[in-house]
Amino acid sequence: MGDFKFHGVDVTKLAREYGTPLYVMSEDEIVLRIREVKRCFDEKNERCSAFFSSKSFLTKDMLRILMREGMGLDVVSEGELFLARQMGFPPEKIAFHGNSKTDSEIAAGLDYGVGKFVCDSVGEIEVIDRMAKERGAGRANVLIRVTPGVDAHTHKYIATGGAGSKFGIPIEAVKDAVTLCGALDNVSLCGFHFHVGSQLMDNSTHIEALGVILNLIKKTRDELGFETRILDMGGGFGVRYTKNDAPQDIEGFIGGMTDYAEGFCRSNVIARPALVIEPGRWIVSGAGITLYSVGSVKRLPGGAVYVGVDGGYPDNPRPALYGAEYEAIVANKADLPPAETVSIAGKCCESGDILIQGIDLPEAERGDIIAVFSTGAYCHSMSNNYNKNPIPAVVMIKDGTPRLSVRRQSYEEMFSGNI
Ligand code: LLP
Secondary structure: OOOOEEOOEEHHHHHHHHOOOEEEEEHHHHHHHHHHHHHHOOOOOOOEEEEEEHHHOOOHHHHHHHHHHOOEEEEOOHHHHHHHHHOOOOHHHEEEOOOOOOHHHHHHHHHHOOOEEEEOOHHHHHHHHHHHHHHOOOOEEEEEEEEOOOOOOOOHHHEOOOOOOOOOEEHHHHHHHHHHHHHOOOEEEEEEEOOOEOOEOOOHHHHHHHHHHHHHHHHHHHHHOOOOOEEEOOOOEOOOOOOOOOOOOHHHHHHHHHHHHHHHHHHOOOOOOEEEEOOOHHHHHHHEEEEEEEEEEEEOOOOOEEEEEOOOOOOOOHHHHHOOOOOEEEHHHOOOOOOEEEEEEOOOOOOOOEEEEEEEEOOOOOOOEEEEEOOOOOOOOOOOOHHHOOOOEEEEEEOOEEEEEEOOOOHHHHOOOOO
């Protein structure tokens, strides 16, 4: 029977060796994608650098890859920073995000000397100033995250730039925030940040937001004499999950943004700030698949068929949260034509735990291996222990050779905090 190979490796064998559910990632694909982003952004333009958004996928191996490839990191919590620090990730290449940073997080960022804090509120700027003063370690570099007031065409839970968003400082309040930074002795305002949303199929809303922020940059220079040195344009570059997704190619997506920024600055006679982007999903999504074992096949009298697997919501909450869609195959029957339309059901006690609704597959039976594609982003990082299912292992493939990258969580580890 035809067993499906992922980056040269028979995944049915991987499932047997490492158990399921199992995240399988291709290091080669991650590296390829990092290099592609760098080619289109860092290398094509002066003073442009891409930072990887670690919320999409963060493991020690991922950090090793990023350090080797010389890419910066965006972190959003003390936990993400903790691992980066443990791995000796260069602090100056870290941007610390978050709309509600705790004192402990700000302290950790200052103590490690992160390159910049992306400030999401005026109160946060004041806290950073105070804590930087207490430490006497010089000025902390900050960016102001601006809410551009642009509505991204994506799921409302992953749109972040619209007016009324919980993220960022409203555009009307930015002038005061810039003035405040100028009056503080322990922060150094380097510029602005915006992020319109995630999984965007083209750059139209990025460009719209860019227009808003570039006008703000011009205004703050003209009215306050503030020279913006850095403009961080966030992430959000869409990927293909199913055949219905047709994302703009990354070169065109990013290239359109840099061209727009260059053009605006030239015609408005302002110095082009250094530009930053923060891709997460685009780098890791297609580099990963998830393997499951079929546990049950139910053919209902009305014709519905449920193929139940040994994972679901705990290893991939995205379908339940955002109605996210995926494609999948029966990996050990890769040569068989589809025989019926089924739903792939997760194992959690939730009717909403359906990984894929309505997919054509060959007849599946208990013990078959299902491979779900494009799960490299926001699956491992959003995994959880609902119904006390352990977090699956991660296997990394490089040059056709698989290796264990993250061990499967044991039950002892799951309950280790219980007193
Ligand atoms: N920069 C900032 C400030 C962000 O908030 C995000 C994502 C990114 C960069 C990276 O965006 P990406 O290039 O990965 O689209 N859990 C959701 C996605 C949430 C994204 C949150 N912010 C999902 O599974 O679709």
